[in-house]
Amino acid sequence: MELRIEGIREKLDQLFPPRPFTHVTSTTSATHSTATILSPKDTYCKGDQLDVLLEVRDHLGRRKPYGGDFLRARMSSPALQAGASGKVSDLNNGTYLVSFTLFWEGQVSLSLLLIHPSEGVSALWRARNQGYDKVNFTGYFARGSSWVPSKCGLTLHVNAELCKYLDHRDREAFYCVRPPHVPCEALTHMTTRNANISYLTKEEWSLFQRVNMGVEIMKNFSSIKVLPCNKSKNIETKCQLGMKTPFPSGYTMEKRWIAAFCKQIELNEPKNINNCLKRKLIYLMGDSTLRQWIFYFQKVVKTLKHFDLHGAGAFETHMLLDAERHTLIQWKKHSHPIVTQTRYSVKVDNYIPREIDRIAGDRDTVIVITIGQHFRPFPINLFARRAINIQRAIERLFLRSPETKVILKSENTRDMAQNAEIFSDFHGYIQNLIIRDIFMDLNVGIIDAWDMTIAYDTNNIHPPDHVIRNQINMFLNYIC
Incomplete structure (x- = not known):
């Protein structure tokens, strides 16, 4: 590794x-x-x-x-x-x-x-790899009915007793300074702030x-x-998992995304979506750009009902159920690092490889994964390690359930007005290169959100609904 x-x-x-x-x-x-x-x-x-x-x-x-x-x-x-x-x-x-x-x-x-x-x-590139301290993490430990805040991070250089949250197999680590008289297991929530630190010169x-x-x-x-010149050839091969996606992988026309490497069917009608989703267990794992999918499904497919998992807040696990059609769709965040000023719970957090390990898998089980935006402020080793661990977990899944469908959604472009040192699309571009390299030989589907958001010229970390609709249409083409 x-x-x-x-x-x-x-x-x-x-x-x-x-x-x-x-x-x-x-x-x-x-x-x-x-x-x-x-x-x-x-x-x-x-x-x-x-x-x-x-x-x-x-x-x-x-x-x-x-x-x-x-x-x-x-x-x-x-x-x-x-x-x-x-x-x-x-x-x-x-x-x-x-x-x-x-x-x-x-x-x-x-x-x-x-x-x-x-x-x-x-x-x-130099500044990115110089340190993990461009973002400050604050952990909140439960003590009775109140919370005790404490400094946390992916690495901590302090002379204090540390709570170590380690995954020994995958060599993932997160740390907090242990508050006095509070056990490490009492960590419940987290927030972040961008630190006033830069590795760039004036x-x-x-x-x-x-x-x-x-x-x-x-x-x-x-x-x-x-x-037109009568030169156009129709693509006959249906979109399926394991296909190599070229760049550009398609184009947009009248807000519709048209794949350049496979034949797509329009599955935007609720009836078609419903038929496609019947008996499917769909696990969305990643960041808020994938959480947009679950909101879109809820808006469009009226038979999918929100199931209350007793969590409040944007980064809580979201679940939709259609009991009649035996359809389940769940979104769960990818665990550390999550960079947001919103306070979020870490009570049931698990890294994506561990989540994949818990899924039995079969031909009606689908996993969609997106990582990227929250990794941009940190040295590239963190992202590479997570991507390799996810690849290994998918390989283990395919050994026990080779018919399980796995789809990777690449990260998309975002607004240029943000702090470029930590959020520039250059960081996302590198991460996309790594993902393509690591998952090249796996039988997975790729939804190239990077390519799509350039074609649509959206430049928004959360692309508008018509972009999400086309990502989901591509997804449905892969699984149905």
Whole structure:
């Protein structure tokens, strides 16, 4: 395990080498960089690939000799409510190949954003791995009818007696300073606050002001015209678990998500959803972006009734039941770290691998997993360890119940106005790379929420309902 985590870390260190900088003028400038369409045509055919060559320059107009910039490519047709991600390939010499698949016909606009220059990426990567103390955890211990607060964390460097909450098998740990005369078992609740700590220099921080993030590079591009050309091939293979998902994995059209690698059926009608969910036991494990699913199901499928598990608050376990159809849907948070100012209970907390170990599994059992957003403020080893532990738990599950269905929902993009050192999408991008790498050979389904939220251009940690609806439609296609 430790060797594997080390290997992941080394790979990423090579991908994001140190790029020290002294002044903003030597960093990548969106204004001075140039994008050129390769082999331009007057009109394009639906299904064609359109390639753009990007040459990055600094603020003095000098060509940059290295890559590593964090870019986001998107194509769209606002009139059609259509959008798709573009694929960015770093040629590691200051040039990038940006490829767009022309999924639909009509007038198409291209966009390329410089989210962070390579110097900013390098600074974020260094700062991320420097410490666990960017978030303060406060634990609350029950004493009679009151609570005693105490300092907690993923690591604690204090001269005090500690309560150690350890999972020896999976090598996961969480600690609290033990309050006087209170047993460690009395820990019931937790809150967090962002700490006033930064590992970035003042100069580096200038790169993460909102005006310097997500700057458009391709300003003067006129839209391109795409014709049908009778070239379209219909995809015949039905969406199923174990399929390799390309990037981009699909596109949006009139708010509908259309997969590019498999044939989808529209299952949005309550009757169709009901038929699909009959006799299913569905366990949603992860963060609040997956909790959105359970709220959506409750809104759309009127026969699913909320079951009161005697917990109050957003991060409590949620359960929906349809006794007549023998359907159960449950959402449970992924345990430490949960980063929120809302006080939440840790009484029945369990890491996802332990939750998976408790599920018998069969062909009507489905597990959906999302981890990511709450891990962004912490060194990458924490995320890699959790992902590997989840992979091992899924392998154990498949040994006892190979017909159980497992689906991973990748994390989505979020608003750029947040503190970039701890919440930048760059951290989410790295975590998505790790997930793809670790789960590559498992017979699981992937719902690429990252790709979807770029295509929809939502930039909200909790995407709107039409995005959730399309994630769930993809999910139903996998399980029915």
